[in-house]
Amino acid sequence: MDSNAHSAEALAIPSELMGLRPRRVRLSGNSLLGVTIAAVLLLAGIATGFFIVRKALQETQHREALREASAVIGNSEALGTIDQLSSYKNSHSVRYSFIADNGSIYTGKSEVPDRFYAGLHTSDALPIRYLPADPTVNHPAAWEQSDYFIWGRLIGSSIFVVSGLFLLLMMRGDRRLVAEGTPVVAVVTSCSGPVGRSVWFSVTYDFRTEDGTEMQGTGKYGSSLEIGTKLVVLYLPQNPQRNGPYASAYYRAVE
Numbered sequence: 074m075d076s077n078a079h080s081a082e083a084l085a086i087p088s089e090l091m092g093l094r095p096r097r098v099r100l101s102g103n104s105l106l107g108v109t110i111a112a113v114l115l116l117a118g119i120a121t122g123f124f125i126v127r128k129a130l131q132e133t134q135h136r137e138a139l140r141e142a143s144a145v146i147g148n149s150e151a152l153g154t155i156d157q158l159s160s161y162k163n164s165h166s167v168r169y170s171f172i173a174d175n176g177s178i179y180t181g182k183s184e185v186p187d188r189f190y191a192g193l194h195t196s197d198a199l200p201i202r203y204l205p206a207d208p209t210v211n212h213p214a215a216w217e218q219s220d221y222f223i224w225g226r227l228i229g230s231s232i233f234v235v236s237g238l239f240l241l242l243m244m245r246g247d248r249r250l251v252a253e254g255t256p257v258v259a260v261v262t263s264c265s266g267p268v269g270r271s272v273w274f275s276v277t278y279d280f281r282t283e284d285g286t287e288m289q290g291t292g293k294y295g296s297s298l299e300i301g302t303k304l305v306v307l308y309l310p311q312n313p314q315r316n317g318p319y320a321s322a323y324y325r326a327v328e
Contacts, residue, residue: 076212078303079286084258084303084304084305086257086305087256087305087319088328089318089325089326089327089328090256090307090326091256092328094252094253094266095252095253095301096251096252096253096326096327097252097326097327098248098251098252098324098325098327098328099307099324099325100323100325101322101323101324101325103322103323104244104323104324106272107240107243107244107323108244109327110237110240111237111238111240111241111244112237113235113237114233114234114236114240115233115234115238117230117233118230118231118232118233118234118235118236118237119184119230119234121156121230122227122230122231122234123227123235125177125226125227125229125230126227129223129224129226129227132218133220133223135210135212136212136217136223137175138204138210139202139203139204139210139211139212142202142203142204142205143202143214145290149202149203149204149205150197150200150201150202150203150214151171151172151173151174151200151201151203152171152198152200152201153168153169153170153171153181153198153199153200153201154169154170154171154196154197154198154201155167155168155193155194155195155196155197155198156168156180157170158168158185158190158193158194158195158197158301160190163183163187164202165184165185165186165187165190166182166183166184166185166192167182167183167185167199167213168180168181168182169181169182169183169194169199169201169213171201171203171211173203173205173208174205175208177208179203179208179209179211181201181211181212183212183213183218184218184222185213185216186216189215189216198213199213199215200213200214201213205303207303218324244323245322246279246315247317247322247323248323248324249309250305250307250308250309250315250316250317250322251307251319251322251324251325251326252324252326253310254307254308254309255282255283255307255308255309255310255311256305256306256307256319257280257281257282257283257305257306257307257308258281258303258304258305258306259278259279259280259290259303259304259305259306259318260278260298260301260302260303261276261277261278261298261299261301261302261303261304262277262278262279262289262299263276263277263300264294264297264298264299264300265275266297271293273293273294273295273321274293274294274295274297274298274302275292275293275294276290276291276292276293276294276297276300276304276318277289277290277291278290278291278292278304278306278318280306280308280315281314282308283310286313286316288308288313288315288316290306290308290316290317292306292316292317292318292321293317293318293321294318294320294321295320295321304318304319304320305318305319305320306318306319307318307319307322
């Protein structure tokens with residue numbers, strides 16, 4: 074640790090951090106962004122999850138109905154035509170049309186397993202299985218959608234929910250740090266700009282614990298800091314590696 078760390082105490086520690094612990098705390102201005110992001114993630118995850126579950130249940134019911142119709146009724150298939158093929162990353166799909174026994178033309182769209190996609194071409198014939206009572210319920214006869222494919226889409230929505238919960242847990246950890254943490258003045262050793270859509274700068278800093286142990290910490294900050302800049306950091310006495318800049322915490326101590 075350089076000499077700047079030893080002169081760091083010239084920066085005053087806020088008076089609200091000098092009282093008895095655990096301190097009373099309140100939400101800071103930074104919390105509005107965190108709560109908003111967490112709420113958006115949770116709502117997006119729940120909403121998309123609800124939509125996916127409803128669609129998955131419908132697809133499962135249609136698959137079972139098509140199976141039963143195929144086993145009982147011999148004329149539940151028609152020779153359709155491939156109208157369009159599309160592929161994006163590892164996902165393939167086909168659009169098709171067919172004429173049902175009632176003489177009407179129906180269309181459909183289906184995801185295509187990798188092993189079938191290479192053999193499909195636009196304008197090729199494609200056997201289609203459909204419900205005679207409702208031909209809008211249809212699917213290519215050569216394959217079925219697996220349970221993994223139908224329900225696996227829930228993974229995407231669960232990522233939103235997990236991210237929202239993780240942010241709320243991180244805010245809860247911030248609350249403990251502000252309520253129980255020991256304040257100390259640290260010296261910035263590096264600072265890098267926001268990544269992606271983040272509004273936070275990433276800072277690395279050095280500080281000493283009350284017993285003189287030299288520590289290095291990382292955290293977020295709302296603006297760029299030059300190397301050597303002093304800032305107030307809080308750390309948990311029982312676990313000094315749990316630390317963070319006070320200015321960017323989601324909570325503030327109450328005097």
